[in-house]
Amino acid sequence: SQQGEEDPQALSIQEGENATMNCSYKTSINNLQWYRQNSGRGLVHLILIRSNEREKHSGRLRVTLDTSKKSSSLLITASRAADTASYFCATGAGNQFYFGTGTSLTVIP
Amino acid sequence: KAGVTQTPRYLIKTRGQQVTLSCSPISGHRSVSWYQQTPGQGLQFLFEYFSETQRNKGNFPGRFSGRQFSNSRSEMNVSTLELGDSALYLCASSVGGGGGNQPQHFGDGTRLSIL
Numbered sequence: 001s002q003q004g005e006e007d008p009q010a011l012s013i014q015e016g017e018n019a020t021m022n023c024s025y026k027t028s029i030n031n032l033q034w035y036r037q038n039s040g041r042g043l044v045h046l047i048l049i050r051s052n053e054r055e056k057h058s059g060r061l062r063v064t065l066d067t068s069k070k071s072s073s074l075l076i077t078a079s080r081a082a083d084t085a086s087y088f089c090a091t092g093a094g095n096q097f098y099f100g101t102g103t104s105l106t107v108i109p
Numbered sequence: 110k111a112g113v114t115q116t117p118r119y120l121i122k123t124r125g126q127q128v129t130l131s132c133s134p135i136s137g138h139r140s141v142s143w144y145q146q147t148p149g150q151g152l153q154f155l156f157e158y159f160s161e162t163q164r165n166k167g168n169f170p171g172r173f174s175g176r177q178f179s180n181s182r183s184e185m186n187v188s189t190l191e192l193g194d195s196a197l198y199l200c201a202s203s204v205g206g207g208g209g210n211q212p213q214h215f216g217d218g219t220r221l222s223i224l
Contacts, residue, residue, distance in 0.1 A: 030210055042113070042199055042215030088152065092210055097142070097165075099152035 004089050004100030012106040019076040021103040023089030024069075032065055033090045034074050037102075043088065046074075081109045110135060115200050115216035123224050127188040130219045134181050134202030140164075141183040142213065143175060146197040158183055159205060187221075195223045 004025035013019050023032070031050045035043040049056045049065045049072070056063045062075040076083055084107045089100040114133040122128050134141050142165075143155040154167040158177035175185045181202075187194055197220050201213035 033212065035215075040217075042217045043201070043213075045212040045214065048212055090213075097154060097157075097213075099144075099154075101151050 004091055004098060006087070006089060006100045006103040008103060009101070010104045010106075012108065013079055015079060015081055015107055015109050017079055019079050019083070019105055019107070021074045021087050021105070023072045023074070023100050025072075025089070025091045025098075025100070026070065027091070029067070029091045031092050032063075032072050033092070034061075034063060034072075035088045035090060035099075037086045037088065039085075046087075076105075079105075079107045081107050083107050113200060113202050113214050113216035115198075115219050117219060118217065119220045119222075121222045121224060122190050124190055124192060126190050127186065128190060128221065130185045130187075130198055130200075130221075132183045132185070132200030132202075132216060134183070134200075135214055137204065138202035138214070139181055139205045140203045141177055141181065142201045142203075143183070143185050144199040144201065145169075146199055146218070147195075152199070155185070190223050192223050194221065196221060 004023050007022045029051055033048045034046040036046055037043045047058045047063050049063050060077045065072045086102045086104050088102045091098050116131045140159045142157040145153045155169055156175050157165040161177045172188045177183045197218045199215055199218045201215045203211045203213050
């Protein structure tokens with residue numbers, strides 16, 4: 001399988017703390033995307049980082065990409081209870097698109 | 110702009126039956142992809158359609174098929190249903206780029222349960 005893997009599988013933090021999730025993938029990529037999924041809902045696109053970029057910000061989100069290590073990280077700063085969800089990385093390579101296994105984040109009010 | 114709409118939201122079928130799921134993409138989006146999500150296997154890519162043609166296909170048996178109409182709406186069909194087909198089926202649309210070069214917009218899925 002060419003799926004990526006997120007680490008940790010589950011993360012529980014207090015509101016206001018930062019949350020960091022990591023993604024490792026196996027093949028060369030065109031870009032990497034992060035998505036959020038609330039329970040019972042579809043996925044919501046958060047951020048796209050291209051293979052020639054190393055860092056990208058969007059609001060409270062910060063994404064880094066290290067193509068030499070085939071890894072990416074998603075940092076959510078000042079977390080809120082509403083950030084409770086599963087987070088997935090997705091990689092595009094050639095004409096295929098692969099999702100990772102996901103990190104389940106719980107933010108405790 | 111209306112989002113991606115999937116119908117029905119919930120479906121219960123028995124083994125051996127067939128099922129058709131529907132997806133209406135965001136207006137102007139020409140690419141529609143289908144995914145199967147299960148607790149054990151995660152999100153698995155089924156296939157992608159662009160301008161009524163299947164452009165990419167995942168590693169699923171021939172019981173899983175799809176099509177796309179001229180208005181970009183897409184349907185997915187599963188024949189001879191098996192217990193293992195129980196899953197959340199997600200549809201996603203994008204403007205047109207392949208290889209995940211553009212953000213995908215997802216519907217809320219169809220929850221299929223096989224008895």
